[in-house]
Amino acid sequence: NAGVTQTPKFQVLKTGQSMTLQCAQDMNHEYMSWYRQDPGMGLRLIHYSVGAGITDQGEVPNGYNVSRSTTEDFPLRLLSAAPSQTSVYFCASTNGPEAFFGQGTRLTVV
């Protein structure tokens, strides 16, 4: 049972480039979310989804887009990367209040 799988694990982007961070879960959870982790700031919610076709913004949504076409997948898109988006990104799949996290994507924007 893989749980939550994120790809890639590491990525370097140039300012202005776009990319998609992939997230897949095999636990059949309806609720999925994306967080970013920055030093000293804990994890902050970017976007979340309560089921296929339904998404909403979290605390820090600017610069990111999401879609949820299936229960299993919840990709995060950076449309035009900025240095401020250098961070570690975590996808989570949630059962009630208990969230299960992937291993993270470490993104550097230069």
Added chain:
Amino acid sequence: GQQLNQSPQSMFIQEGEDVSMNCTSSSIFNTWLWYKQDPGEGPVLLIALYKAGELTSNGRLTAQFGITRKDSFLNISASIPSDVGIYFCAGHYAGGTSYGKLTFGQGTILTVHP
């Protein structure tokens, strides 16, 4: 939005010592959760607390849900080197548009010296 204050920010202890950390909130939560993050990994759930006043143990870990629903603490007894990592508290409010969203504390970095 809701804010969580987690303290201390970091701890340096000797192997065998007990550890205590806590979180306080400006708002109430329905659930408090404690996570541990190892270097290069995602957070892993340690303990979930569902009722005000609840005291729950998981091996050497003990956590409590404060009776005001605005605070929680985590204790680790007889620390060992593998306890090293970042510990996060998180609160969940199961009402309105907050359903399913977690609010995280800033984390406590724990270093254990052999």
